[in-house]
Amino acid sequence: MLESLVHSCLAGLSTGMFIWLVASGLTLIFGVLGVLNFAHGSFYMLGAYFCFTLLSLMGDNFWLGLAFGPLCVCIVGFVMERYFLRYVYHLYLPYQLLLTFAFVLIFDDLVKLIWGAGSIGSPTVPGLAGSVLITGRPFPTYSLFIMTVGPLLALGLWLILEKTWAGRIIRAASSDREMAAALGVRVPALYTAVFVFGTWLGAMGGGLAVPYVGLLTPGMGETIIIDAFVVAVIGGLGSLKGAFLGALIIGLLSSFGTRFIPTFDMFLTFILMAVVLLWRPQGLFGEAS
Amino acid sequence: MAKKGMSRRDFVKAGLLTAAATSLGPGVLKPTGLWAAQPKIKGPVKVGYQAIMFHKMGVDMAVDEINAAGGIGGAKLVVEFRDSTLKKPQAIKNARYFVDSWGADFLGGVDSSGQALALAPVMAQLGKPLMVTHAATEKLTEREVFKKGIKEIFRISTPVYQDGNAAAFVAKELPAKSWATISPKYEYGYTCWAMFKDTLGKLKPDAKFLTQSWAPFGTTDFRAHINTILDAKPDGLYSVEWAGELIAMMKQAAQAGLFKQIKHVMLPVGGAMDVLEGLGSEMPDNIWISGRYFFMYPDDARNKKWVAAFHKRWNHYPAYVSETGYSAMYAFKKAVEASGSKEAKPVIEALEGMVMESPAGKRVFRKADHQAMYSVPWGLTTSNPKYPFKVMGKMVVIPAKACFNRPPFEGESCKPPFKS
C-alpha cells in the first residue's frame, strides 16, 4: 500500500510539473496581456516537433535540440503577437479567443503537412533514460529531472518578476496599462516581449515532453491546453503562484483519480474547475480584487 | 451521340457479345474471364475511400496494379480519398459526398467503430456497398448486417474476435493465472476486455481478472495506469491500446519496470507497423502481439512477393491497414468481374460467400454477416537482424473458424469455444 501511495504521489507530481511548464506561459500571457491563448497548446506541440527535428539534425543531442527548438517557436510567437494579436487587444473577447483559435487550426494542419499525420516515436535522453528504485519500484530518472526543472522554473520566474527591473515593469503594465505608458514604458514592445517569453515557456514544455511522453502526435497540443486552462483557472487567472499550485493539484487529482476513482476522472477535474470559479473566481490562491 | 466513355467500337463489341452469349444458350449465360464482363461495365469503377491519411499506400498500389493489368473488367478503377478525421459527422458527410456528388460505385475504409455504426443506416439509404477495412466492432456485422439486414456493409478486416477471443485461446496456453488490463476508455476497449475475460474464463475456469484501468482517448501519460497494474500484481497484462497511445504506454511501462514484474503481455494491435516502427528496439522481446494482418504471415510466395513489391515502392513494410485496403480493391474487382456489373445488387450478391486469395491468405466473406473469414497470427516479439524493428518470432494461429462468433449471434453456443 505504501508503495502504491508513494508512486501515485510521484506520478501525480511529475504530471503536475508538466502541466505547470505549459500553464506558466499561458498564465503569464493572460496576466499581462489579458488574452487567453488557445494557441498556447500549439506552441507546446511546435516546441516538441522543433526540438525533435533539431535534435535529429544535430546527432541526436537532446540538449542542443532543447536549446534551439523553443527559440524557433519564439519566432512564430513573435509574428503572431506583432502582426495579429496586437490589433485585437481592445476588441470584444470572442475576437481575441477566435484569433488564437484560428492559429490552432493553422498550426495543427501545418504540423500534419510537415511531419505527417502519424505519431513519431522519440529517442530517450542519454544519462536520464534509466530509473531509480523508490520503495522497491523503479521510477524514471527523467521524471525526477522534470520534478526538479518545474520548481526551478517557478523560482526563476519569481525572481525575475519580483527582483528585477524588467519584472517591475511587467507587473506595472499588467496592473495598469495606461499608467505604465504614462511613466514612459513602451507598452507594445513590452507586450511583444512577454508574449514571446510565454511562447518560449510553452515550447520548452513541449521540448521537455518529447522524452517524457515518448512520442509526438499532431494532436498533442489539444489535450494539454485544456489541462492548462483548468490549472490557470483553479490557480486564479493570471497568478503564477496559483498556476504552480493548481498544476500540482490537477496532477495529483488525475493520478489518484485514475488509480482510485477511474470512471469519473475527467468529470472530477471539471467539477473542481466549476466549483473554484463559483466559489473563488479569483482562484484558490489568487487575491480578490 | 454515343454516351461518354463508350466508343462506337465498344457498342459493336457489346452487341456481338450479347448476341454470342444469347446464341450459346443458358449454359454459358454467365461467362467468366476478361472478355465476359467487359461490355456491361460502363465508365470507370469509382471507389470513395475514407481513412486517416497515411493508410492509403495499399490502396494506391492496388489501383496502379489493377489499372496496369487492364482495369476491372476493362473499366478503369478510380479512387478518391477523404480524411475521415475519426469524427462521425465527417464520416457521414464523406459517404454522402462520395455517392451522391462524386458518383462512387463503392465505398471503402472507415477507421473508428463509432463511425462504422453511424454509417450503417446511411449506407442502407445510399444503397452502395461499403467495405470496412479497419473498424472492428462486432456490432457492425452482428447487429447491423445480420440482425437489421443492412446488406450494403462488408468487412474485410478481422473484428474484435481476433483481439478478444483469439487472445483468450493464446492466453489459455500460458502459465499466467491472473490478468489485468490497460485499455482505451471507450467501447472498443470495453468490448475486447469483456470478450477476452468471457472466453478465457470458459477455456480456463481458474483464470482470475484483477483490475482494469481505462485510458481516455488521447492519453499520453500512462503513469497512473501503470501504477494501477503494478499494484494489482497480475501475472499477465492485456492491452488493446493502439497507435501512438500504445507506443507511449510501452515506453512508460518499460521505464517503470513493468516488463520485469509482469512476464506475460498481450497486445492485440501491437503488431501494427506504426507501433513496431515507432518503438523500434524499445519494444521488449517476448511480448505477444497481433493485428489484422502481419506481413510475415502467411509464409507463402504470394504474400512474400507482395511484401517485396510494397517495400520496394514505399520503403516500408505493409501495415495491416495497407493490406486490408489493398485487398478491398481486389475484392471489388473480383465481385464486379464475377457479376459482370458494378451495380450494387449484383455486386453484393457476388460478394456474399465470395472466396478470394489475398496477401493475408484465403478470405471467405461469410454470407450471414458479411464478415471476411481469415486467420491472423499471434506471435512473440523477437529481434531479427533483417528488420530495424521487432518482429514475430514464434507464431500461433487460431483459425478464424474457431475464434469468430457465429450466426445467429445469440446465446452462448454462438461464442467460442465451439465443439466442432
Place this chain on the structure above:
Amino acid sequence: MGRYLPHLIVGLLGLVFVAIGLFAGRFVLYLTMRVMLLSIFALGYNLLLGRTGLLSFGHGAFYAAGSYGMALFYLHVSSDPLLGIIAGLALAAFTALIIGFFCVRHTEIYFAMLTLAFGMMVFSLIWNLRDITGGDDGLVGIGRGPLLGFSIAKDSQYYFLVLFCFALTVWLIHRIRSSAFGLILAGIRENPQRTSFAGLSVKGYRLAAFVISAVFAGLAGSLGAMLESNTDPFSAHWTHSAEPVLVSLIGGLQTFSGPIAGSVIFVVLRETIERFTQNWMLWFGMILLVIIMGFRGGAMGAPERLLRRIVRKSREEGAS
C-alpha cells in the same frame, strides 16, 4: 418600395429553400439541412453572444441534450418525431436551467470558462454513462416515424420539417430581438448597471437568454439526431461548442442574419475546400484570420446596414 425590400428578400430566400427541397439532388439536400441545423444552433446562440454579450463555450452540451433527449425518447417511448423533438427541447431546457443558474453569476472570461467546464462535464457524463448513452458509439438507429400522419422517412420529406423549424426559428428570434425582452438584453450588454438600477434582475434576464438559446441548440440537436440517425458524444465537446461562435463571427455578431450567412459560408466553404485539399483546417484558419483582422462586421455587417438605410430612407420619404 424600399420599405418592403426586407420582406421581398425574405420571400425570395424562402422560395430558394423550397426550390432546393423540391428539385435539388440528395447531397445538396443534405448539405442544406446541415446549413439549416447550424443556423438554428447559431441563431439561438447569437441571442446570448451578440445580443446579451455572453460568450459561452458550452452550448454543445445543449445540442447534445437535445439529440440524446430525442434519441432516448425514440428508443424507449415512441417514434413520434414531434414528441421526440419536444422531449429533446425539454431536456435541453432543463440542463440549461441548472447550468445557467450557476453560470450567469459571471460574465466575460469567467463566464466562458464556467460554461466550458459545465459543457465538458456533460461530455464526460455522456461518455461514461454507457448504459444510457451508448458511450462513444452513441445511440444508433434513430428512425423517423410519421409526422401527423405524413411520412418523413425520406430525406426529401424530412427536409421540409427541418425547413419549417428553421423558418420558425428565424421568426421567433426576430420577434424576441424586437420585443421589450430583446431590448433589455441589449441594454444589459451595453450597461448592466443601468439595467439593474432600473429595477430589473440582470441575472434573471441573463438566465432567460441562456435557456432560450439552449432550447434552440436543443432543437438543432434533436433534428440532427433524426437527420444522422445517431447521436454523437462529441457534440457536447468544447470543439463543437466553438462552432456557433465561429459561425456568428463569420456572419457578423451584431447582425440578425449573420448566423445564417455564417452557417452557409462555414458549410459550403468547408465542402469546397475539402474538394481541393486534405488540409481544410489550414485554409479555414487563414480565412478566419482575414475575417478577424479585416472584416469584423462579418459577412452581413455591411449588407444589413445598407438595407436598414434603404428602409429608413423610404420610410422618411413616405412620411414626408
